[in-house]
Amino acid sequence: MNLSIIIPLLNEQESIPELHQWIVKVMIAHNYTYEIIFIDDGSTDNSWTIIENLSQEKSNVKGIRFMRNFGKSQALHAGFAKAQGDVVITMDADLQDSPEEIPDLYEMITKQKFDLVSGWKKKRYDSVVFKNLPSKLFNWAARKTSGVQLNDFNCGLKAYKNLVIKNIEVSGEMHRYIPVLAKNAGFSKIGEKVVKHQARKYGESKFGVSRFINGFLDLITIWFLSKYGKRPMHLFGAGGVLMFIIGFLATGFIISIKLIRLYSGYKTVLVTENPLFYIALTAMIIGSQLFLAGFLGEIILRTKNNEERYKISSEVNF
Structure with missing residues (x-):
């Protein structure tokens, strides 16, 4: 199979039929074998009914329905687990991502041998104040922190080798950092392609201030995981050693002053x-806490179980 097209969605009943027709048109024009996997992330409208109807008409239209809204990362994780295509395309369901970009993305993976290609919505139709400017700041911070030189981490339109999506773990809100996860997993050939950004045709944007804040918090998380995720004691232990050194030096200085005063006949003062x-005491307490955090991190890392991060209520055509 040439392509797996994974589409996470939430309340996109108006867009789904039109998007499906558009994708089919492109697939037929290029003679691709393909599957379309819709992941309904807890929609409260008729999105799932529409997906079920499409799946009855077309066997290559498949669907996964979550019991409630678990988030885009969990939706992508579920889609990645099911995808069978040699090349995997992810895109949003709101018609802002154009299926016309798929053939070029497919060529970049199959012929130019990229592991992953990320879309870059260079010209956007979103709010400048509430989305464009925050997005630019976020992308700048992501480049500096991760070392992955992409202009648009947030773009949902991406292409992957199947091997990539089977070897990364997308959890929490990490979907915007999939290129970083891929790099950390050893997939170094990451490309970027300028893609068209369509104005939203139906519904409302799911973007909010909390998503922007969470993006930066996740950026800190992925920086930590990429550097110390397998060895947390190296970070916390180093901090603990530094605090203990400061504490011991301060203690040594206090003892030295005490002895000098004692043998010189000066009046001694209480420690x-x-x-x-207090500096020495505080440093040693902080050092102990950092060591404890490092030990706990190592224990958790070695005993953690892969807990189920989402609940699926229905599947079709799998």
Whole structure:
């Protein structure tokens, strides 16, 4: 099979039929063998009914329905687990991603041998204040932190080798960092393609301020995981050692002053009257806490179970 097209969605009943027709038109024009996997992330409208109807008409239209809204990352994870195509395309269901881009993305994976190709919506039709400017700031921070030189981490239109999606774990809100996850997994040939951004035709944007804030928090998380995810003691232990050194140096200085005063005949003062005493005490307490955090991280890493992150209520054509 040439292509698996994975489409996570939430309340997109108006867009699904039109998007399906558009994709089929492109697939027929290029003679691709394909499957379309819709993941209904807890829609409250008629999205699932439409997916079921399409799946009855076309055996290559498949669907996964979550019991409630678990998030885009979980939807992609479920789609990745089911995808069978040699090349996997992800796109949004709101018609802002154009299926006309799929052939070029497919060629970049199969002929130019990229592991992953990310779309870049260079010209956008979103709000400048609430989406464009925050997105530019976010992408700049993501480039600096991850070392992956992409202009648009948030673009949902991406192409992957099947091997890539089978070797990365997308969880939490990490879908926007899939290129970083791929790089950390050893897939270094990551490309980018300028793609068309369509104005939203139906419904409302799911973007909010919380998503922007969560994006930066996730960026910190993935930086930590990429550097210390397999060895948390290296980070917390180093911090603990530093705190202990500061504490011991401060303690040594206090003892030295005490002895000098004692043997020189000066009046001695209580240790607790010296501000360095509290610095030493605080440093040692913080050092102990950092060591404890490192030990707990190592224990959790070695005993963790792969818990189910979402619940599926229905599947069609699998």
